[in-house]
Structure formats: C-alpha cells, structure tokens
Amino acid sequence: EIVMTQSPATLSVSxxxxxxxSCRASQSVGNNFAWYQQKPGQPPRLLIYGASTRATGIPAxxxxxxxxxEFTLTISSLQSEDFAVYYCQQYNNWPRTFGQGTKVEIx
Amino acid sequence: EVQLVExxxxxVQPGGSLRLSCAAxxxxxxxxxxxxxxxxxxxxxxxVSYIPSSSGTIYYADSVKGRFTISRDNAKNSLYLQxxxxxxEDTAVYYCASSLYCSGGSCYSPWGQxxxxxxxx
Numbered sequence: 001e002i003v004m005t006q007s008p009a010t011l012s013v014s015x016x017x018x019x020x021x022s023c024r025a026s027q028s029v030g031n032n033f034a035w036y037q038q039k040p041g042q043p044p045r046l047l048i049y050g051a052s053t054r055a056t057g058i059p060a061x062x063x064x065x066x067x068x069x070e071f072t073l074t075i076s077s078l079q080s081e082d083f084a085v086y087y088c089q090q091y092n093n094w095p096r097t098f099g100q101g102t103k104v105e106i107x
Numbered sequence: 108e109v110q111l112v113e114x115x116x117x118x119v120q121p122g123g124s125l126r127l128s129c130a131a132x133x134x135x136x137x138x139x140x141x142x143x144x145x146x147x148x149x150x151x152x153x154x155v156s157y158i159p160s161s162s163g164t165i166y167y168a169d170s171v172k173g174r175f176t177i178s179r180d181n182a183k184n185s186l187y188l189q190x191x192x193x194x195x196e197d198t199a200v201y202y203c204a205s206s207l208y209c210s211g212g213s214c215y216s217p218w219g220q221x222x223x224x225x226x227x228x
Contacts, residue, residue: 089152096154101152
C-alpha cells in the first residue's frame with residue numbers, strides 16, 4: 001500500500017498570505033495524484049487532478065506541482081473561504097490512498 | 108444538474124448489516140466508474156471500494172474485504188454497498204464518488220453529501 005504523508009498537519013496563515021502544502025508518496029505514483037478541499041459538514045471537493053490540472057471552477061490562486069513522490073499545493077493568496085482541511089490522494093495503485101490531511105487555519 | 112444522493116445509513120448493532128444506496132442523476136451513470144469513500148468522525152478519508160462502469164475488476168480496501176459488496180444497477184442509475192459483520196470501526200460517513208469531472212482520470216468528482224453509519228449497541 002502506498003502511504004501518503006502530508007505536511008504540516010496544521011498551517012496557520014493570515015488572509016492574503018501564501019500557503020504551501022506538501023504531500024509525499026512512499027513510492028512513485030507518476031502524475032496520478034489529486035488534491036481535495038473539505039470544509040466542516042461538507043463532502044470533499046476536487047481541486048487539482050493529474051498533479052497540476054485545476055478542476056472546473058477552481059480559482060487560479062490554487063496550483064499544484066510535482067510528480068513521482070513529491071507534490072505541492074500552493075494557495076497564492078489565502079481568502080477567507082480557503083480555510084479548510086486539504087487532502088492529497090494517489091490513484092495510481094490499489095488500494096487508493098489519501099494523506100491524513102492538512103488543516104489550514106487563520107493565524 | 109449532476110447529483111449523487113446517498114441513503115440507507117443509520118444506527119446498526121455490532122455484527123449487523125446495512126445496505127447503502129447512491130442515486131445518480133444529471134449524467135450518463137453507466138459510462139463512469141464509481142467509488143465508496145468513508146470518513147470516521149473527526150478523521151480523514153478512507154477509500155472503501157471501486158466498481159467499473161460495466162464489466163471489469165472490482166476492488167476493496169483490506170479493511171472491508173469479505174464483509175462489504177459493491178454493486179451497481181445502470182438501468183436504475185444506482186450504486187450500492189452491502190455491508191455485513193459491521194463493527195464499531197465501520198462507523199463513518201459514507202460517500203459515493205464518481206470520476207465524471209476527471210477528464211478520463213480516476214480522481215473523485217463529484218461526491219455525494221454522504222450518509223452516516225453508526226455501529227453501536
């Protein structure tokens with residue numbers, strides 16, 4: 001099973017600042033990688049797939065990069081609606097696996 | 108409008124069974140692979156099971172293999188998860204998820220709103 005490790009667990013950021021979230025896979029997943037955002041009481045929402053492709057309707061301030069085992073989600077200028085939990089996921093191997101999540105909170 | 112609506116959750120005793128349903132609308136359900144993903148209270152996301160659009164290999168997480176059965180009825184635009192031998196560790200919100208918006212990839216979008224399964228005596 002591929003283990004996805006996210007860092008940090010919690011990220012405290014002021015509105016308007018840049019946020020950088022990381023995810024590491026225990027073995028290569030190529031570009032078969034996604035980021036999701038989840039707010040309390042809501043299902044996850046797809047942000048990025050294919051490691052760097054923004055999903056439909058996702059603002060340009062969200063960008064994804066990386067391939068293989070190291071991936072990054074960057075939020076260029078945090079808005080109030082971006083404070084949430086972010087999960088990474090690999091869909092290269094079975095079983096599909098998620099990271100444990102990074103909570104982005106208001107500083 | 109594309110929608111996935113789960114139902115069938117509730118309170119069940121340890122060792123019991125439950126059948127979850129996911130009703131799809133607004134897209135050609137039969138063309139898309141489907142998944143169940145769960146989230147225990149206050150915890151992260153755990154993929155549970157996958158079923159292809161038509162024929163093909165079905166996959167399960169080790170934690171549910173032999174206890175859960177995924178199925179679909181393309182004529183009814185519905186996805187199912189039959190759960191047996193339930194334990195406290197199965198308590199979670201269960202989401203169904205499609206790969207409709209993944210441009211041929213296997214990410215998950217959209218998701219349903221989820222249905223809560225609570226296993227307790």
